[in-house]
Amino acid sequence: MKLKEKYILEIIPTLPFHFNSTFYKPGHFPSNDTRWESGKRWQTMLWGGKRLGIIYKDGGSKKNPKVVAEIYSASPLTSEFLENLKNEIIWRFNLNLDLREFYKYIGNDPLLKSIIKKFYGLRPMSYSSLYEYLIIGIMLQNTVVRRSVSMLQSLFEKYGTLLEYDRVKLWCHWEPKVMATANEEELRALKVGYRAKSLIKVSEPFAQEEINEIELRNKSNEEQEKILLSLYGVGPQTLGYIMLDGLHHWDYIRNISPWEQKIYSRIFFNKELVPVDKMLRRFGKWGKWKGLAVHYVWEDIWWKRRNKHISWLEKLIRL
DNA sequence: CATCAGGGCCCTG
């Protein structure tokens, strides 16, 4: 599917803003709906029934930051559509986030000080919809990165759409109803294993529009947890990712998976393995910013890995 | 060759 129509959206983020560390997360596993180079992220997006190809560009300076989003589409888009899309982009990448209070509260922490200086203006982000994030969460469960990558790619090739824009070909997600009506055997043929059942069942409430992502954002913390946990295949780990990245609860850390526990032990405690409850107590000192603080340290180690070999980390990643 | 655990979660007792 070739996308010929092109529109430009310009977004002025709040100060301070750091483009690269916000628009690229080296800790995310690689997927073929996105591509990155410094100052530029390609990203497909299925939104409002349209399959879009987007290029996010760093279009400003440190003092006057600007995100330029090139929107490619096969069919024309109305100005109303584009305005709504702009707001969605602002939400997903937290371009309205005011970090000043966080920096004030946390800025002198010995571990965070230098990281904040390096990534001054970093925000968490979720490049996908809630539904798509749930799919990714299911792909991560009980396996290693390599398999997560290959399972998602298989799903793209069977249920997604290959888009071409800016001379780049990237896969775009499917509508939930496509997977809600898939049968388990055809999914299992893609070697997703027992996750097939979760994929189907998690798609159903979205296909039937029983869950509205926009409405969910306005519900209380407890209601959000309840709704998400009621979905088949969603447990505390997937919930944790979504509460922070997708629903912007900057204090949300309840669960630490074994893999994260090992990495956290090294980067926060310089030890082999620290008990989870001890970790949570330590993170508690960052109060209502603890999730965001952990995100900063977490991102830092992945950026470091891009530049130099960290052998203990390589062993834990298990590509 | 077999066995095991991995960016969890569901279900049972």
Next chain:
DNA sequence: CAGGGCCCTGAT
């Protein structure tokens, strides 16, 4: 609330 089972895959 603890613990077994689950699709696969590569590491050992």
